[in-house]
Amino acid sequence: MKQSLFTIKENVALTHDIMKMVLSGDTTDITRPGQFVNVLIEGQYLRRPISVNDAIDGELTLIYKIVGVGTEKMAKMTPGEKLDILTGLGNGYDTEKSGDRPLLIGGGVGVPPLYMLAKQLCAKGCDVTVILGFRSARDVFYKDEFEALGAKVFVTTEDGTAGTKGFVTGVFGEAGDYTHTYSCGPEPMLRAVYNTSVTSGQYSFEERMGCGFGACMGCSCKTLYGNKRICKDGPVLVKEEIVWEK
Amino acid sequence: MGEMNRLNVNLCGIDMDNPIIPASGTFGFGYEFAELYDINILGTFSFKGTTREARFGNATPRIAECPSGMLNAVGLQNPGVDAVIARELPKMKEVFHKPVMANVSGFSLDEYVEVSSRIDKEDCVGWIELNISCPNVHGGGMAFGTCASSAESVVKAVREVVKKPLIVKLSPNVTNIVEIAKAVEAAGADGVSLINTLLGMRIDMRKKKPLLANVTGGYSGAAVFPVALRMVYQVAGAVKIPVVGMGGVSTAEDVIEMMMAGATAVEIGAENLRNPWACRDIINALPETMDKYGITDLSSIIGAAQP
Structure with missing residues (x-):
């Protein structure tokens, strides 16, 4: 830090x-x-x-x-x-675990960190697919930027005003086979990805923080690997350790 | 007189290089900060409040911002006394070589006694800070510290089993803090520390619900400084044991005011969370700030503002 x-x-x-x-x-x-x-x-x-x-x-x-x-x-x-x-x-995403065909799923303001990730994954030669979920057409951003990296991009909107109508998990079939998922977005979206995906994956969580560097215990969460601090031990948790509470 | 000597204070018989103590709950067991600076420059620090059993604490959100401060409702998350002794203290000793202040909390008289007596046997512990003032747990914590007779009985019981200096951390959420301070002094406390956080709340206007999952939380940060200073002044004027002042302290000037009000040492809490180097910065700023106010050595100003 x-x-x-x-x-x-x-x-x-x-x-x-x-x-x-x-x-x-x-x-x-x-x-x-x-x-x-x-x-x-x-x-x-x-x-x-x-x-x-x-x-x-x-x-x-x-x-x-x-x-x-x-x-x-x-x-x-x-x-x-x-x-x-x-x-x-924060720990950030581990790009070593991606496999050849990583699938990146972002929802709303969870989209931004996937950009740097997609850039690194594309640079190491992965076949990157990105699903970006938004509420409505007026909320859509960064589709072109992901495409410019060479990623295959799907957009979903809840009201169908842009891309495919519905949620991010609705286009998993179309997105094709994947080796690992990386996701960031609201908790209901993360949970839907967790339930729909068939591979290992990394999930980035959000919580109200005090310090952001592990001192105050303000953003703790329970995991199968023990209590963790979203700010210091996260924000990225691996699929195997996640406990859904709320 | 060297720079270090100018800042020297003695708290309950233990010499400290300076009066600066990061407050419990804002400094963990020190490791996160040891990565940032040499924490041995501190007077000491008060480690995370320890209970008998491991505790996850309250549900999240546990943090809310306020004007010039914050609410927390962490709820004494800690790994429990066994793990603190087996795992945290050995790790802490690698990065901190001075006597540490052990913050102990509990939900029953038995628990306070058991945890204190076990912690008391640890060589690295200099002082025990008995937290009878946590506002974020139910059926313990503050319940002991808001009534003079229960405060007295828990301090008496712990006093019997510990040899180290016993400092009792007081709640500001009482009608008369002086009465509680006198009660714990009479029960055998070697010092008091105050204030713990002020009970508060915020509402999420979009959800029309309390912002914190625990509904209420403890208010700390610069905003509470005048309240804390007033209470330190009142208590220091009424007891003979040393007072450790805390509450909203963010600068070297605040430290000096706290000491003039009667504090022998000063804890710094929330400021560590917005500026992780806050305690280092304050220690570095003290000599120059003292010069500005014509102060030769800090221990000479303790209680200077008392009548």
Whole structure:
């Protein structure tokens, strides 16, 4: 974990409530896709955990949803402004487990961390398929970016206004055979993927956090491998250890 | 006088290089922070509240943000005293070489007695901080600390089985904290630490429901500092045993105010969660801040603001 100041280079809307922020700063502690950063926002007591969309050579891209007062403030920030960010948090996805045909499933604001993952999997020669689930056409983002990496992309929307109508699991058949799943999204989606998928997989969870680095026990969860902290031992859990509680 | 000596304090007979103590529940058993800086620069730290049995704690969400602070309702998640002694303390000793403060909690008088007496035998333990003030568990914790007679009986019972200095952590969620402090002093406590968190809540307006799964949680962070300072001042003026001040302390200035109010040492809690280097930063800032206010050594200002 590293604390450093990042400078905003770009902060633009991708949809009505999803923003993309590109920053420059020290990205050396970001070692795996699926990790997150913790952003200190002026006037807010707790930092905001946000997944890493991409990190290359001192350039960090965050895609975040405006959900409350903290992210509302972030959305109003402009290029040149600085943010105090803790980087290198969380375990991230293990790309070694992918097999030849990994299937990536993202829902809503769970889509962003899959981008860096897809990039690395494509780079190592995998045949990558991505399913992106959204509520409605106006919520869809990053389809083209995944396609540009060379991934095969399916989009689903709950109301059918874009892609296939329904949930992400509805297009598993069409997506074809896969060797491993990587998913990130709301818990009901993760659970549906867990129940539908026939292979091993890695699931990225979300929880309200205090510190983001394992000190406060605010984001604990039970697993078959013992109690874990989503921030430090997660956010990625492997299929075999997951206990569904809620 | 060297920099270290200027910061020296003595808490219940044990010398400390400085009065800075990360508070229980915000510092685990130290390892996460030992990766970030040498935690041996601390006066000591108070480790995660330990109970007899392993506890998962409350359901999530357990954390909510507030203006200048936060609510937590962790609910004493800890691996239980057996695992703390067998697994956590040996690991802690690899990264921390000073006497540590052992935070002990419980749900019955027997449990407080058993856990305290076992922890008391551990060489690395300098002080026992008896937590009779956790607001996030039911049928224990704060129930003991909000009534003078039950506080007195649990302290008396633990006093009989422990040799190490016994510091009792008090709840601010009482009508008269001075009365409780006097009761635990009379029962044989060597010191008191205060304040634990203030009971609070938030509501999720979209769901029209309490934000925390536990409904209520403990409020900590910069916002509670004036309340904590007032209580430290009142208690320090009324008891003869040392007071460890805590509650919203975030800067070297806050440390000095706490000590002037009567604190011998100062715990830092929530600030560690937003700035993991907070305690290091405060220790580094102390000499310069002392110079600014004409303070030669910290131990000389303890209670300076008392009448």
